[in-house]
Amino acid sequence: MACGGLEDHFSGMLEVGGFLSTDVAELNECESEGLEYGSSRHDNELYTDILSLQVQGVSTTAFGRLLNMPLIAIYNPVCGDGNAKQFFDQHVFPLLLHHGKTIDRVAATEHAGHAGQILIDFLEATEGEITAVLGSGDGTLHEIINFLSSASLKGPRANAPIPRLQIVLVPCGTANALYSSIFPPSVEGDSVNCKLKSIQSFINSSRTIPLTLAVATLFSPRSGNKRSQVAVSSVVVSTALHASILHDSESLRKDIPGIERFKIAAQNNSTKWYTSYVKLLPTLGTGRVQVYDPANKTFVDHPESEDHDPIVDVDGPFAYFLSTVNVDRLEPAFRITPLARTIPPTEASCEVVLLRPLRDPSVSRDNLEARMAFVPKLWAVLGAAYKDGAHINLRYDTGGEITTGGEGPTVVEYIRCGGWEWIPDDIDADTHLLCSDGAISHIEKGGRVVCSTETPMNGAGFVVYAQG
Numbered sequence: 001m002a003c004g005g006l007e008d009h010f011s012g013m014l015e016v017g018g019f020l021s022t023d024v025a026e027l028n029e030c031e032s033e034g035l036e037y038g039s040s041r042h043d044n045e046l047y048t049d050i051l052s053l054q055v056q057g058v059s060t061t062a063f064g065r066l067l068n069m070p071l072i073a074i075y076n077p078v079c080g081d082g083n084a085k086q087f088f089d090q091h092v093f094p095l096l097l098h099h100g101k102t103i104d105r106v107a108a109t110e111h112a113g114h115a116g117q118i119l120i121d122f123l124e125a126t127e128g129e130i131t132a133v134l135g136s137g138d139g140t141l142h143e144i145i146n147f148l149s150s151a152s153l154k155g156p157r158a159n160a161p162i163p164r165l166q167i168v169l170v171p172c173g174t175a176n177a178l179y180s181s182i183f184p185p186s187v188e189g190d191s192v193n194c195k196l197k198s199i200q201s202f203i204n205s206s207r208t209i210p211l212t213l214a215v216a217t218l219f220s221p222r223s224g225n226k227r228s229q230v231a232v233s234s235v236v237v238s239t240a241l242h243a244s245i246l247h248d249s250e251s252l253r254k255d256i257p258g259i260e261r262f263k264i265a266a267q268n269n270s271t272k273w274y275t276s277y278v279k280l281l282p283t284l285g286t287g288r289v290q291v292y293d294p295a296n297k298t299f300v301d302h303p304e305s306e307d308h309d310p311i312v313d314v315d316g317p318f319a320y321f322l323s324t325v326n327v328d329r330l331e332p333a334f335r336i337t338p339l340a341r342t343i344p345p346t347e348a349s350c351e352v353v354l355l356r357p358l359r360d361p362s363v364s365r366d367n368l369e370a371r372m373a374f375v376p377k378l379w380a381v382l383g384a385a386y387k388d389g390a391h392i393n394l395r396y397d398t399g400g401e402i403t404t405g406g407e408g409p410t411v412v413e414y415i416r417c418g419g420w421e422w423i424p425d426d427i428d429a430d431t432h433l434l435c436s437d438g439a440i441s442h443i444e445k446g447g448r449v450v451c452s453t454e455t456p457m458n459g460a461g462f463v464v465y466a467q468g
């Protein structure tokens with residue numbers, strides 16, 4: 001082991017409140033002086049010690065624990081194929097230990113919604129920012145973000161804002177959209193190491209990226225007196241087909257734990273069109289809604305987003321309506337919003353993919369025959385998304401056939417904007433489903449959803465370890 005005898009040297013250290021002290025006396029002295037451990041003169045002494053170790057050519061990894069922030073490991077034992085515990089025991093814990101990372105608390109979630117409470121309890125028992133190694137899929141992360149976004153702390157941290165949470169993702173879920181967007185799958189590397197890339201970044205103190213949050217507010221009809229409901233997402237907010245798929249696939253989870261269940265649910269919903277009215281909202285920085293122009297492979301201002309009126313009105317029906325933040329894919333190979341990676345946004349914004357069948361030159365009205373005829377085109381679009389996001393360049397020819405060239409209308413509209421509003425038609429029940437990172441909400445009859453994006457900065461929000 002690189003750090004050799006150093007491991008033994010520090011084995012007698014004391015763990016207190018997530019910080020490691022060289023001995024009890026030092027901590028007591030620190031407290032009696034009213035100093036915060038890890039600050040003021042103690043920092044200088046620690047750095048001096050570390051520097052002298054570096055001069056001696058000794059790895060400082062173990063000593064680095066002295067400066068580390070509190071570390072918790074949480075895994076969801078039932079996510080994905082149910083192997084999170086085994087993966088942590090066999091790979092995650094040994095790797096962290098090998099690199100001198102001390103885990104202050106290990107917790108397995110015991111029920112849905114538990115992960116957020118585990119983190120709140122840990123925050124209340126520690127100081128400063130914390131790091132969480134999270135073994136789950138996107139759903140557990142979603143629960144954490146929503147729980148922490150509305151929680152308040154007790155104890156010494158009472159009345160203090162929830163500090164920024166540093167997250168080390170370990171992809172143990174079914175789709176792992178966020179992880180596979182940050183660490184796209186590669187042909188090289190065995191599957192174990194592919195799942196440990198965020199851990200490696202954490203060990204190497206590599207780059208972290210702040211998560212943009214999509215805040216979807218579900219409004220009741222104006223006549224009602226109910227409070228609006230809020231869902232915060234870090235991956236996807238959708239309606240139409242994607243929301244129907246997620247809604248239906250949950251009932252298939254037990255029998256089909258893998259991503260096959262999404263394909264079956266997609267088949268079952270393939271002839272549905274969703275009648276709704278949409279407003280696309282500009283980003284703060286550009287003041288405009290932008291649309292992807294495949295001819296020039298760039299974003300341009302949407303022709304209907306103008307200085308005096310930047311909001312774009314869009315009529316349905318929609319076959320597909322999906323927006324993402326932070327990700328270019330929803331499964332390792334399903335690159336539904338590829339431009340999030342190839343033309344990264346420079347400010348808080350969402351990537352929206354619209355499929356409106358009435359753009360097809362061969363479709364003039366919405367009836368069952370037209371819906372049946374459109375199904376192969378829907379599959380062509382979703383199939384192209386699995387081919388490295390090729391759907392964004394598809395066009396219709398004059399007869400409505402889908403082509404990869406020409407100058408006809410684009411099959412999908414790929415939008416970059418600050419947010420959107422979805423106002424479903426009252427009589428269309430399927431149009432009232434909203435998916436937020438896989439969690440399904442129901443929009444009330446007469447209600448609507450407004451989705452906006454923000455990237456919390458300055459010590460707030462959520463950051464994830466990414467490639468260096």
Ligand SMILES: Nc1ncnc2c1ncn2[C@@H]1O[C@H](COP(=O)(O)OP(=O)(O)OP(=O)(O)O)[C@@H](O)[C@H]1O
Pocket residue numbers: 076077078079080081109110111112113114136137138139140141143172173174175176177438
């Ligand atoms: N101990 C538990 N028992 C039952 N359900 C749990 C438990 N812990 C967490 N959950 C629930 O498991 C659900 C699925 O978890 P998660 O979304 O992380 O994995 P996944 O669905 O397999 O992956 P992905 O979201 O990437 O497709 C979450 O919605 C969470 O509420």
